[in-house]
Amino acid sequence: MAKAKGPIKVRFYRFRNKLKDKCAGLGGGDGIGISAEAMAKAEAALEEMAEDYPDWVQGIIHKLSEQHSRCVDTPELRHEFFEVISHIAHDLKGQGGTFGYPLITDFADSLYEFTTAKTELTNNHVEIVKSHIDSMRAVIKNRVSGDGGDTGAALKQGLHQAIEKYTAVE
Numbered sequence: 001m002a003k004a005k006g007p008i009k010v011r012f013y014r015f016r017n018k019l020k021d022k023c024a025g026l027g028g029g030d031g032i033g034i035s036a037e038a039m040a041k042a043e044a045a046l047e048e049m050a051e052d053y054p055d056w057v058q059g060i061i062h063k064l065s066e067q068h069s070r071c072v073d074t075p076e077l078r079h080e081f082f083e084v085i086s087h088i089a090h091d092l093k094g095q096g097g098t099f100g101y102p103l104i105t106d107f108a109d110s111l112y113e114f115t116t117a118k119t120e121l122t123n124n125h126v127e128i129v130k131s132h133i134d135s136m137r138a139v140i141k142n143r144v145s146g147d148g149g150d151t152g153a154a155l156k157q158g159l160h161q162a163i164e165k166y167t168a169v170e
Contacts, residue, residue: 046098053099054140057092061140064088064111064133071126078121085129086115092136100145103152107135107159114163124166131162 064085071081089112096104111132114125135155138144144151 050099053095053101054143057096057101057104057136057140060088060092061133061137064129064136068126068129068133071121071129075121075123078126082115082121082125082129086112089115089132101139102146103139103144103148103155104136106156107132107139110159127166128163131159131166135159 067081067085067088071078074081089108093105093108093112096102096106096108111129114128114132135158138155139148139152142151144155146152148155
C-alpha cells in the first residue's frame with residue numbers, strides 16, 4: 001500500500017510586466033515612452049508613403065496581371081502561378097487600410113482566400129482572378145480611398161457578381 005503524502009505546497013509568483021508598462025508609456029519612472037515629436041515624425045512619414053502608395057500598387061497589380069496571363073497561356077502550370085498570386089495578394093492585403101485604401105485590402109484578401117484552397121483550376125477560376133485584379137486596378141486608377149462610397153459599393157458588387165457568374169458555371 002502506498003503511503004499518503006502530506007499536503008502539496010504551491011507558490012504563485014506574480015512578476016510585474018515591465019515591458020507592458022514601457023509599451024504603454026508608463027515607463028515606471030524610466031522616462032521611456034513615445035515622444036510627441038517621434039509620433040509626429042512617424043505620422044509624417046506614413047502620410048508621405050500614403051501619397052506614393054497608388055503608384056506602388058500599380059506595379060503590384062502589373063505583377064498580378066503577368067501571373068494571370070501565364071495562367072491563361074500555360075494552364076498546365078496554373079497551380080504554380082496561383083501560388084505566386086496568393087503570395088502577392090497576402091502581402092497586398094495587409095497594406096491597403098494602412099494607406100487609406102481599404103478596398104485594396106478587401107479585394108486582396110478575397111483574392112488570397114480564393115487562390116489558396118484550389119485543387120482543380122479551371123478557366124473560370126482564372127477569370128475570377130482577373131475580376132479581382134480589375135477591381136483593384138479600378139480602385140487605384142480612380143484613387144478610390146476609404147470605403148469608396150457609391151463607387152466602392154459598385155466595385156464590391158461587380159466583383160461579387162463576377163465571382164457568382166464564374167462559380168455558377170463550373
